[in-house]
Amino acid sequence: MGSKTLENEERREYDIPSNSESNSAGGEPRGHHLSRDGDGCMGSKGAADSDSGDDDDDDAITDATTSISLTGPAIIAEPGKKKNKKRKRPKKKTRAKQSSPPRIPLDDLFRSKEYPPGEFLGYAALPETTARAKAPELRLDRSRALEDSTFLNNYRKGAEIHRQVRKWVRTSVKPGQTLTEIAIGIEDGVRALLGNAGLETGRSLQSGMGFPTGLALNNCVAHYTPNPGQKDIVLQHQDVMKVDFGVHINGWIVDSAFTMSFDPTYDNLLAAVKDATNTGIKQAGIDVRISDVSAAIQEAMESYEVEIRGKVYPVKPVRNLCGHDIKHYRIHGEKTIPFIKNTIQTKMEEGEIFAIETFGTTGRGYIRDGQGIYGYGLSHDAPDRVSLPLNSANRLYNTIKENFSSLVFCRRYLERLGCERYLAGLNYLVSNGILEDHLPLMDVPGSYSAQFEHTILLRESQKEVLSRGDDY
Numbered sequence: 001m002g003s004k005t006l007e008n009e010e011r012r013e014y015d016i017p018s019n020s021e022s023n024s025a026g027g028e029p030r031g032h033h034l035s036r037d038g039d040g041c042m043g044s045k046g047a048a049d050s051d052s053g054d055d056d057d058d059d060a061i062t063d064a065t066t067s068i069s070l071t072g073p074a075i076i077a078e079p080g081k082k083k084n085k086k087r088k089r090p091k092k093k094t095r096a097k098q099s100s101p102p103r104i105p106l107d108d109l110f111r112s113k114e115y116p117p118g119e120f121l122g123y124a125a126l127p128e129t130t131a132r133a134k135a136p137e138l139r140l141d142r143s144r145a146l147e148d149s150t151f152l153n154n155y156r157k158g159a160e161i162h163r164q165v166r167k168w169v170r171t172s173v174k175p176g177q178t179l180t181e182i183a184i185g186i187e188d189g190v191r192a193l194l195g196n197a198g199l200e201t202g203r204s205l206q207s208g209m210g211f212p213t214g215l216a217l218n219n220c221v222a223h224y225t226p227n228p229g230q231k232d233i234v235l236q237h238q239d240v241m242k243v244d245f246g247v248h249i250n251g252w253i254v255d256s257a258f259t260m261s262f263d264p265t266y267d268n269l270l271a272a273v274k275d276a277t278n279t280g281i282k283q284a285g286i287d288v289r290i291s292d293v294s295a296a297i298q299e300a301m302e303s304y305e306v307e308i309r310g311k312v313y314p315v316k317p318v319r320n321l322c323g324h325d326i327k328h329y330r331i332h333g334e335k336t337i338p339f340i341k342n343t344i345q346t347k348m349e350e351g352e353i354f355a356i357e358t359f360g361t362t363g364r365g366y367i368r369d370g371q372g373i374y375g376y377g378l379s380h381d382a383p384d385r386v387s388l389p390l391n392s393a394n395r396l397y398n399t400i401k402e403n404f405s406s407l408v409f410c411r412r413y414l415e416r417l418g419c420e421r422y423l424a425g426l427n428y429l430v431s432n433g434i435l436e437d438h439l440p441l442m443d444v445p446g447s448y449s450a451q452f453e454h455t456i457l458l459r460e461s462q463k464e465v466l467s468r469g470d471d472y
C-alpha cells in the first residue's frame with residue numbers, strides 16, 4: 001500500500017468549481033444538501049432521461065401513472081377533483097419506479113439502457129507552463145479508456161444501482177434489525193437490480209458485489225460484515241452505523257459509503273465527515289498532489305466538534321486509514337489518500353479512478369485490528385493455479401479464482417455459492433500468503449466514528465462524481 005513519489009513535476013491547482021458552493025467547508029446539517037442535488041440526476045443527460053428512477057420529487061408527480069409498486073405512501077386524490085386534475089395535467093410518459101425492497105432490474109427501469117451520469121465538477125484552467133505528470137501516450141491511453149461510452153455507461157449503471165439500493169437502506173433500515181438482515185437486504189437488492197444472482201460459476205465475475213458489505217457500528221470504524229454462524233448483532237437506536245458497499249460491473253467497482261444514525265446527537269460527527277469527503281472531492285484533480293488533498297480534508301474535518309452526553313469531543317480524522325485509487329477487479333490500487341497532513345508528492349493523474357473517502361472519530365483517531373474476519377482477497381502475487389497438499393484448499397482456490405478473481409469476498413459469499421467445509425482450506429490459503437485476510441478496524445471502546453465515500457473519475461476535461469446522489 002505504499003505511495004510512489006513523483007519528483008520535479010510542476011504543480012497545477014484547481015479552483016473550486018462555482019457550481020458546488022454549497023459544498024463549502026463550513027459544513028452543513030444532514031439533509032441540507034438536498035437543495036444542491038435536488039434533481040438526483042446531476043447532468044443534462046440524466047435530467048433528460050425520462051426513465052430516471054432516483055428522484056423523490058418526480059415520484060410524487062408521476063405516481064398516478066405508475067404501474068409498479070412504490071416505496072412511499074400513495075397519494076389519494078379527493079373524490080370529484082380527480083377528473084379536473086387529470087385534465088389540467090399534460091400526459092406524462094409512464095415511469096417505472098423501483099420497488100421496496102429494490103427488486104426491479106435496472107434494465108427494466110431504463111429501457112434506453114442509458115444511465116444517468118454522476119455530478120460533473122470542472123477543473124481550473126490549465127496554466128500554460130504546467131507539465132503533465134506522465135508521458136502523454138500513457139496519459140491518453142488511460143484517458144481514452146475512461147471516455148469509452150460502454151465503460152462509462154456500465155460504470156454509471158453501477159452507481160445508479162448503488163443509489164437505488166442505499167435509498168432503500170436509508171428509508172427502511174431501523175433499530176431492531178440484525179446486521180445480517182441488513183447486509184443480505186443490500187446484497188439481494190444489488191444483485192436483483194443487476195439482474196444477476198451470481199450463483200452459476202463465473203457469473204459474479206461479470207457483475208455483483210464489489211466487496212463484503214460493511215456495516216460497522218460505533219467504535220468499529222470499518223471492515224465489519226456479519227459472518228455465518230456468529231452471534232448476530234441487533235442494530236440499536238443509539239448506534240452510529242457506517243454502510244459501505246460496492247457494486248461492480250465487469251470488474252469496475254463503484255465504492256461508496258455513508259453513515260446512519262437515529263439519534264441527532266451525532267449529527268455534527270456525520271456533518272464533519274461528509275464535509276471532509278466533499279472537500280477531498282473538490283480538491284482532487286489531474287496533477288494535484290495527494291498531500292494537498294489530505295491537508296484540505298484534515299482542515300475541514302477538524303473544524304467540527306460534537307457534544308455527546310454533555311462532553312465535547314473534537315472530530316479527529318483517522319490517521320491510519322486512507323482513500324485509494326481503484327483498479328480493474330481491485331478495490332485498492334497503489335495510491336492512497338490519508339486524511340491528515342503528509343508529504344506525499346504523488347499526483348493524481350488523468351484517467352484514474354479514485355474512491356474519495358474519509359473517516360472521523362471521537363476516539364483516538366488511530367485504529368487497531370479487531371476480533372474476527374471481514375473478508376479475504378487474493379494476494380497480489382497469487383499464482384494462477386495451485387497444487388497444495390490440502391485438497392480442500394485447492395478446491396476453494398479454484399472457486400475463488402472462478403467467482404471472485406481479485407475481488408474481496410466474505411464467508412457469506414462463499415456459502416451462497418454452496419461451499420461447505422471450506423474453513424480449513426480458507427485458513428490454509430491465508431497462512432500460506434495466497435489469500436490476504438482483512439480484519440475489523442477498531443478505535444477505542446466508547447468512541448463513535450463516521451464515514452462518507454464517493455467514487456470519482458478523473459476524466460479528460462472534468463471530474464465525474466459517479467456515486468453522487470440527492471442523499472450525499
Ligand SMILES: [Co+2]
Pocket residue numbers: 255324355357453
Ligand atoms: Co473505499
